[in-house]
Amino acid sequence: MKKTFIFLSLISSVYFYSQDFSSINKILEKIEAKGKKMKDATNYDLKGKKFVLVEDFEDHGERHILEFNIDGSLTMIELIDDKSTGKSFSNIFTGDYIRKKNAISVRANFLEGKQIAIPLVYNLYLMNANDVWYLKDINNSKRWIENNNLIKKKK
Template sequence: MKKMVLLATFVLSVFHYSQNYAGLNDLLEKIERKNKKLKDASDYSIANKKFVLMEDFEDHSERHILEFGADNKITLIELIDDKSTGQSFSNIFSGDYIRKRNAISVRANYLEGKQIATPIIYSLYLMNANDIWYLKDINNSKRWIENNNLIKKNK
């Protein structure tokens, strides 16, 4: 009797989870369709390009400038403007990056020439919308827009 109850419970749970699996499968298909529309950026060179991220907080504002070198080196400039005092602070990080198609992994492990204990790491995805290239942070969805596009907008 116990075996029959366990078997029935197992069969019902498999049936229940298979319904959820069908929903997950549909969701994955939607994601695949969306990703197929994304442009492959393998031809696009990020060497000697700058990308900018701007953030505004209540007490300060931050500008991050990420410059990619031709030899897989990066320079990350962090500019912090304190709103209460009007002072500006900057940090200059350096490190390297690895790129595989649209995915870019950035590691900044030097602060003004001195190695730091905990490096700054970004996992970015290179994207294009309306001929504007930008990097999207995979972890928090922040967007780094290419510097040339900022200059075009200001003119």
């Protein structure tokens, strides 16, 4: 009797878990379908490109400029504008990056030529919307817009 009960419970649990797996597969298929709509950026060259992130806070404003150099390194300039005093401060970070298709991992481990203990690390995803290239931070969804798209061309 015990063996029959265990066997039936095992069969019923497999049946109910298989229903959960089918719903998970449906969700994964939807995610893959959305992923296929994203533009593949393997042919987009980052070397020589600049991306800008602008943030505004109550007491200060921040502008971050991320430049991918031709030699494979990167430079990140952080400009901080203090609203109460009107003064501006800047930090210049240098480092390197790794790119795999649309995913880019950025590590800035030097502050004005001196190595820092905890480097700045960003995990970014290269995206395109309406022919505007931008980097989306995976951790906090902030967007770094390509500098060429910020400059309005005069006709």
